[in-house]
Amino acid sequence: MVGSRTATALVGLLASLFVTAALWWYFDSLFVFLFLPFVPFLFRGLGGESEREVRECPQCGFQTEAAEFDYCPRDGTRLERRR
Template sequence: MDRRILTLLAGLLASLVISAALWWYFETLAVFLFLPFVPFLFRRGDRAREPEGRTCPRCGFRTTDPGYEYCPRDGEPLE
């Protein structure tokens, strides 16, 4: 199972437990604890694509800035 889903489920379970405890002690419904999880429930699984980077073959320097043609560390052309 995806780590994001496990985090969502753990947070949702914790908010339910806290809400139940608040209801039991203060007889008040704490709906606000559920609201932070609503975006997770309806978010699609598409993650934003990271821009492609360029890497120095010699030292491994990596950048996504198109202004770099050469590695600032050793002057090697970026691939």
């Protein structure tokens, strides 16, 4: 049985190959292969996520954007929002 990450990767790969072949057929040029790797950079700012919250340890200066951290891994101090 295939895991969900593997299935998602396979679907993404197949969709990518389909889009690449369709663009190559439509434009009849290999320019598509030069342009296609840069497409993710075009949509970088369109994600649904808002600005991430940066939290910092007041004791040692450790900073993180990860929501998993409530306390500093270095000294155990509760992290505070950075202003």
